[in-house]
Amino acid sequence: MYFKTLEKTDCSGCTACVSACPKHCIAMKPDEEGFFYPVIDKSVCIECGLCEKVCPFENPKYENTEVTDVYACYVRDKKQRQRSTSGGLFYAISQWVISNGGIVYGAAFDKDFKLHHIGVDNMADLERLRGSKYLQSYLGNTFCEIKNHLKSGRWVYFVGCGCQVAGLNAFLRKKHDKLITSDLVCHGAPSQLMFDWHLDYLRRKEKGEIISYTFRDLEGWGGCESYEYDSQTNGKGKRRNPTYFTSPYLYSFMWAYNYRYSCYDCKFARVPRQGDVTLADYWGVAKYFPELDMSKGVSLVLVNTFQGVKIWDAIKEVLEYRKSNVLEAAAENGNLVHKTAMPPIRPMCYQMIRERGYDDVAMKEFRVDKYWRKRIKVFLSSTKLWKTIRQIMKKIK
Ligand SMILES: Cc1cc2nc3c(=O)[nH]c(=O)nc-3n(C[C@H](O)[C@H](O)[C@H](O)COP(=O)(O)OP(=O)(O)OC[C@H]3O[C@@H](n4cnc5c(N)ncnc54)[C@H](O)[C@@H]3O)c2cc1C
Ligand code: SF4
Ligand code: SF4
Ligand code: SF4
Numbered sequence: 001m002y003f004k005t006l007e008k009t010d011c012s013g014c015t016a017c018v019s020a021c022p023k024h025c026i027a028m029k030p031d032e033e034g035f036f037y038p039v040i041d042k043s044v045c046i047e048c049g050l051c052e053k054v055c056p057f058e059n060p061k062y063e064n065t066e067v068t069d070v071y072a073c074y075v076r077d078k079k080q081r082q083r084s085t086s087g088g089l090f091y092a093i094s095q096w097v098i099s100n101g102g103i104v105y106g107a108a109f110d111k112d113f114k115l116h117h118i119g120v121d122n123m124a125d126l127e128r129l130r131g132s133k134y135l136q137s138y139l140g141n142t143f144c145e146i147k148n149h150l151k152s153g154r155w156v157y158f159v160g161c162g163c164q165v166a167g168l169n170a171f172l173r174k175k176h177d178k179l180i181t182s183d184l185v186c187h188g189a190p191s192q193l194m195f196d197w198h199l200d201y202l203r204r205k206e207k208g209e210i211i212s213y214t215f216r217d218l219e220g221w222g223g224c225e226s227y228e229y230d231s232q233t234n235g236k237g238k239r240r241n242p243t244y245f246t247s248p249y250l251y252s253f254m255w256a257y258n259y260r261y262s263c264y265d266c267k268f269a270r271v272p273r274q275g276d277v278t279l280a281d282y283w284g285v286a287k288y289f290p291e292l293d294m295s296k297g298v299s300l301v302l303v304n305t306f307q308g309v310k311i312w313d314a315i316k317e318v319l320e321y322r323k324s325n326v327l328e329a330a331a332e333n334g335n336l337v338h339k340t341a342m343p344p345i346r347p348m349c350y351q352m353i354r355e356r357g358y359d360d361v362a363m364k365e366f367r368v369d370k371y372w373r374k375r376i377k378v379f380l381s382s383t384k385l386w387k388t389i390r391q392i393m394k395k396i397k
Helices: 016-020 050-054 078-082 089-099 142-151 162-172 192-206 248-254 261-265 306-318 326-330 346-356 358-364 371-381 384-396
Strands: 026-030 036-040 069-075 103-109 115-120 156-161 179-184 208-216 223-231 235-241 277-281 299-303 319-324
Touching: 016 026, 016 050, 016 142, 016 162, 069 078, 069 089, 069 306, 069 326, 089 103, 089 156, 089 179, 089 277, 089 306, 103 142, 115 142, 142 156, 142 162, 156 162, 162 179, 179 306, 192 208, 192 223, 192 248, 192 346, 192 358, 223 248, 248 358, 277 306, 299 306, 299 326, 306 319, 346 358
Parallel strands: 103 156, 156 179, 179 277
Antiparallel strands: 026 036, 069 299, 069 319, 103 115, 208 223, 223 235, 277 299
């Protein structure tokens, strides 16, 4: 138990304890790596034990069905699909909830690129929630807000990593007719501090401000950093790193260098899942459903509860979908069924950046072997010249 051991592997930062404490004497405070942990003000604590009892990392529950309905799907509306990370299922559920007077909670950047969970109840604001942000979102007072909305009889849709959904369920303690939850298949989350370091690196590189940032491209399907900058020397522009290894942030994320310690001991990277509906990318879908259009991404969806079945039935007419199963789905998406192993670099990752600076670590450790060779290949493959070279090579052979 985190409060007894103070072991970082024992706490996912879900805020269930903070939200449950009757004396409001627990605050989330960042450690030296920028991850938030609960700290008790002992002078106010009455030792009721509720914070320990509610903790889903200490007492994980697996109440959803193991025999889940698995689908490969995407929203048929091409425009909406393109604005989402994979198949846009989050959008379809949110649309249903908002049109029924409800509120949707998900992760959004503020103007300083700090990631928080916020609640939105109109389609314009929903845009801020869309798209994956690969760092841990700050939950703040979200769980208490959700409880109040449910009390007032409103529909609520909450989306978060498995530990966050488990935290909400643990805090609420009972099922609510008007609550829908979605857990993301998740391999782990770096801290806000790591992302802040990366943004500062981009500011130095571009000699100016970063105006917008996305972790996934809207043009295709897959890891791809793109951002807009306003440079003091070159004016405004847009940069696109077409694969994950051309961005030090995405590279270190993909290789699990900098996750929260609890992620390497995740209790929720398994079936049964935590949400009513699990959302993910259907990597490897071409093998099973080659007839589907894969150009803008295909969602992997697991319908895990009766509530999940109800929402699936309500929205399925706007979807193109095929029935699949856990075995097929997990073949190229391991974190659906198991946690990520900790790589040897993790314990010194943040310290290394403090000592040597982000730029140096980005250029040496957060970089693929034979970086320039691969980078040139990526550049060439995006040009007509590459096609011509390949045609000539084919002829020579
Ligand atoms: C840290 C992280 C790791 C992931 N790892 C995997 C993986 O290994 N395999 C896989 O298949 N999918 C993974 N995903 C999920 C995937 O990227 C898509 O979010 C998912 O497929 C849903 O796509 P969508 O098009 O339906 O919705 P989207 O438009 O992408 O929206 C999804 C919802 O997720 C919320 N969200 C975004 N970022 C965060 C965050 N940091 N914390 C909490 N909520 C957030 C958004 O607010 C939105 O509500 C991960 C997501 C995150 C945030
Ligand atoms: S023991 Fe009770 S009062 Fe003390 S921090 Fe935990 S929940 Fe709050
Ligand atoms: S309830 Fe959540 S935040 Fe509190 S100790 Fe447990 S995992 Fe950490
Ligand atoms: S890997 Fe597990 S502990 Fe880490 S953010 Fe994802 S769900 Fe939470």
